[in-house]
Each structure stands twice: as C-alpha cells, then as structure tokens.
Amino acid sequence: MATLKGLSMHIKSGRAWQLRESEVTDESVYRARREFIKTAGLVAAGVLVGPRLAAAKTLAELRKLKPIEQTKYNPGEKLNTYEQITSYNNYYEFGFEKSDPARLAPSLRVSPWSVRVSGEAEVTGTYSLEDLIRPYPLEERIYRHRCVEAWSMVIPWVGFPLSALIKRFKPTSRAKFVEFTTLYDPAQMPGQRTDVLAWPYVEGLRMDEAMNELAIIAVGLYGKELPGQDGAPIRLVVPWKYGFKSIKSIVRIHFRETMPATTWAKAAPTEYGFYANVNPHVDHPRWSQARERRIGEFFKRPTLMFNGYGEYVAALYKGMDLRKYF
Ligand SMILES: Nc1nc2c(c(=O)[nH]1)N[C@H]1C(S)=C(S)[C@@H](COP(=O)(O)O)O[C@H]1N2
Ligand SMILES: [Mo]
Secondary structure, three states: OHHHHHHHHHHHHOOOOOOOHHHHOOHHHHHHHHHHHHHHHHHHOOOOOOOOOOOOOOHHHOOEOOOEEEOOOOOOOOOOOHHHHHHOOOOHHHOOOOOHHHHHHHHOOOOOOEEEEEEOEOOOEEEEHHHHHOOOOEEEEEEEEEOOOOEEEEEEEEEEEHHHHHHHOOEOOOOOEEEEEEOOOOOOOHHHHOOOOOOOOEEEEEHHHHOOOOOEEEEEEOOEEOOHHHOOOOEEEOOOEOHHHOOOOEEEEEEEOOOOOOHHHHHOOOOOOOOOEOOOOOOEOOEOOOEEEEOOOOOOEEOOHHHHOHHHHHHHHOOOOOOOOO
16 A cells, blocks of 8 residues: 555564554454454455455545534644545454455445444434434544554544434433444454454443543544444544544444443453543553654654643543543
8 A cells, every 4th residue: 555655664674663563462463363364365265154345445436425514623734545544444343454444344234224222311212323313413523543552643534423412312310421332243244253352342431521522423534424444334433532442333322320341441451441541641551652653654743642632621530540540
C-alpha cells in the first residue's frame, strides 16, 4: 500500500526510538496470528466453508449519506485519507493484522441488521437499524483517534450523539453503566473461531461518560456509509479514550447497575482498564504512552491528555486517581 509504505519502512529499519509491532501486541495474539493466517487462507481458497470474500469498497462505491450537518467538532489537523483509515485498523473478529479487516470485513452482511435494547430502562426492545437511527439528524464530527498501540489518525465520522439515542430509552435511576456488544457470528467472523478474545466483543461506558456530548454513534465516514472494516453498520466513537473502547458492529445496548466486564479488561486486566482514557502520563506496562505516530507521518508527536479533549471531559474524572482507574 503506497500510503503506508513509509510506516512499514520505519518498522523494518527497527531503530531504537521506534515502536515495534511485536512490542505492542499481546503474546497470545502474536501466536494466534500464524494460526489465523492459515485458517483465513483455507477459507479464501475455498477449502473451509466461510463467507464469500468481497473486495474492500472504494469511497465512490459506498452509499452517500445525507443531509449531513457540519459541526464545530474539528481539531483542525490534517485528515487521514480514506485509504489510510480503511486499510490500517483493528477488528479482531476479522484477524489480527492491521490489513486483515480491509481484506475480510467487507463481506459481513449488514442488512438486515437489528439492535436489542435491554436492561435498566423504561423503553426496551429490538429495533431494525433503520428504526433505531431514523430520528437523528446526521452530523459530521472530525475526531482524533488514538489507538492504545500508540498510533493515531484524524477521522471525519458521520453520526449522531449517543446521548440522544440513550434519552429515548429512558434509563432508570439504577442505570449506572451502558454496555455494548458486537455481533457474534463465527461463520462470518473468522477471528471468532479462535480464542484470542472472549467473544462477543463487549465494551461499556459509565452513564455520565455515555451522555457526554463527544460520545457518538457513527454510521459513516467521509460522508458515506461505514465500510465493513470500520464497524458497519453502526458503531461507537469515544474520542478521548483509547480506540478499543469504540466498539464496532453493535447488536446490543444494555443498561446496567454494575460495571460491565469489558473484553480487553478481561483479557489483560493489568494492561487495559475499564476507563482507558488517553493519558500520556500513565504508560502501558510494556510501552510508553507519551507519544504516538500519526499514520502517514514520519516523526512521532506527543500524546495529549484525554487525546486533547480535556475541556469537554476532564470534569467527569474529578477526584479520581487516573493511575488507579486507568
Ligand atoms: N468489535 C470490535 N470493535 C473494535 C475492535 C475489535 O477488535 N472488535 N478493535 C478496536 C480497536 S483496538 C481500535 S484501535 C479501533 C480501530 O478501528 P477504527 O479505526 O475503525 O476505529 O476499533 C476498535 N473497535
Ligand atoms: Mo486500538
């Protein structure tokens, strides 16, 4: 990939200041990659039964969403290209290499799609995607995205505030957290045929975090519907937290009194916390979080507290020890 040539070159040259892929990867994931590559290869070759592979869509091939309101949410930094955003990311249901989601996720069937809303709320039920999102005007939000693996991007999402969606279900006073679940369908999601993570992928927010104006439900990017690899047809975006909080392809929203057991916090509790706020002062046990590589750039840049969104979110964590609640 031409756009990522520079990046892979850095990794190969292996200078001391560079973060090697193996250093930011869980050992179990690293080992599972080999297994997965074999399995995915057999699926592609038609030896194993798997989903029909569909080519990743170009921007021109995707359905345009409209109307989209422009908003004040824009860090004023150079946008990453559509190619960068859609060819380098994590979606472990479709493999463990950054290029796997673009290769395998586009074949996920996203229509029909329904989302079940349950738990501590007055209004619950199962909604078709269309019914779920119809009431909300779509906005463009340009957000920084910071992966826990110390790379970052700037992405023009299309979506609407999560708070608007939540209000409609009238959570009760017992609802202290909201939990999100990704589709579980090992026939379509080859990564779910491995035990690298406890499937389905689960994420969650404290209710006040979920109601913060920055948290959005995204249904598109670059003015078009979401491509498979970015979490089609509906996903969460929480820009002040590490990327793993922004769960993809959501099928369930559950209001609860207790903190949900989230996927990465369960997998490695000393490495990934429930809060997962971007914090350059609290290192990951195996690497520094002080700097990040913006995809497409050569030199690393300093990571900003709350990914630069402190003015919106710092008050949520007043009085909390962010080393303890990482
Ligand atoms: N269901 C699911 N959601 C997920 C992931 C995943 O593996 N499965 N990976 C997360 C991680 S670690 C990141 S960095 C982002 C990357 O995708 P994006 O660039 O489309 O946000 O998705 C997040 N959401
Ligand atoms: Mo990530």
